[in-house]
Amino acid sequence: MLKISSYARTQIELLHNQGLHPAGILKNLKGKGLVASLSSITCMIKKLQRTGSVTNLPCSGRPEKLSF
Numbered sequence: 001m002l003k004i005s006s007y008a009r010t011q012i013e014l015l016h017n018q019g020l021h022p023a024g025i026l027k028n029l030k031g032k033g034l035v036a037s038l039s040s041i042t043c044m045i046k047k048l049q050r051t052g053s054v055t056n057l058p059c060s061g062r063p064e065k066l067s068f
Contacts (some may be wrong), residue, residue: 004044008034009054012044 004012008029015025022041029036048054 004036004040009044011012012036012041013048013054016045016048018034030050 009031011032011034012025015028016040020028022038022045025041026038027038044054051057
């Protein structure tokens, strides 16, 4: 799975706030030479609506080993 750059994430957020639909956002990103799929754009929009941000959240899991 290809990771979306932070610049592309902010562009998705800006274009969504301007009122573009995911297909329009995809066209705009391809015109700028950025790589993203339609499903990843819709996931970013859902994440934006749910959390208010498109940044990556910390993953759950085992904490780092402490060094003494």
